[in-house]
Amino acid sequence: MTSRETPWIDFNFYLITDRRNTAGRELCAVVEEALRGGVGxxxxxxxxxxxxxxxxxxxxxxxxxxxxxxxxxxxxRVDIALAVDADGVHLGGESMPIYRARMVMGEKKLIGVSCHNQVNAITAQEKGADFITFGPVFPTPSKAVYGEPLGTAKLEEIASLLQIPVFALGGIKRNKVPEVVACGVHGIALVSAVLTADNPRDEAREIIALLPEEHED
Incomplete structure (x- = not known):
């Protein structure tokens, strides 16, 4: 992957929350354990x-x-992101346009975009996204609405085409991480593999050990 990464993307493990997927535990408590495990x-x-x-x-x-x-x-929610001084927003297909989010948030906030095909991915880069998530790579109930899994061949193609960081998403468990990393992605994005784990801190730590080392521009 050719690198055009911004200095603010200093993470390769992107945890997405779902408070209904924490095995009955309080969301902030589970996220804190994941952060203790090294989630960036x-x-x-x-x-x-x-x-x-x-x-x-x-x-x-x-x-x-x-x-x-x-x-x-x-x-x-750009408004919520600004209200709590978050580091950025993640946009989907029905969200505010990337250029408008950039105008509102400024250059020093991150804009991530969910992409499900090559056109989405290239367009997101052209419109100024800082990074994308691409998937679903593997079968996962939460992404069934997007159709059949895209697979690692398409993931590798996107990772080689784009200059911005690509995070693989969808059905990624610990045993799948090496296969995903081999596609040349910047990192992974996931939900249930950590949120449902008996020990989110240890699970995060073990997954991170399988990821490529972070690097600075």
Missing amino acids: AVQLREKDLSSRELYELAYEMRKLTSRYDARLLIND
Whole structure:
């Protein structure tokens, strides 16, 4: 992968939240364990919360990620991201356009974009995204709406085409990490592999040990 990475993307493990997928445990407690294990970035993705509830959770998550010197991105909601001084936002297909989010947030905030095909990925880069998540790579119920898994061949193609960091997403468990890393991605994004683990800290640590070493520009 040719590198055009911004100095702010200093993580290769991107944890996406789902408070309904924590085996009954409180979300912030599970995320903190993952942060203790070395997770470098958290995307707060709780679409069903009211604006007030999301703000309050984002505020707590900002305090938590700051304590561990980790990045916080808010799914879709630019206003919430700005309100809690998050490190950026993650946009989907129905979100605010990338250029508009950049105008509102400025150059020093991260913009990640969910991509599910080559056109999405190239467009996101051209429009100014700092990084993308690409998937689903493997079968996963949460991404079934996007159709059949894309597989590692398409992931490798995207990783070689793009200059911005690519994070593999979708059905990635610990045993799949080496296969994904071999595709040349910058890192991985996942949900359940850590959130549902009996010991999120140890699971995060073991997954990170399989990832390529982080590097600075």
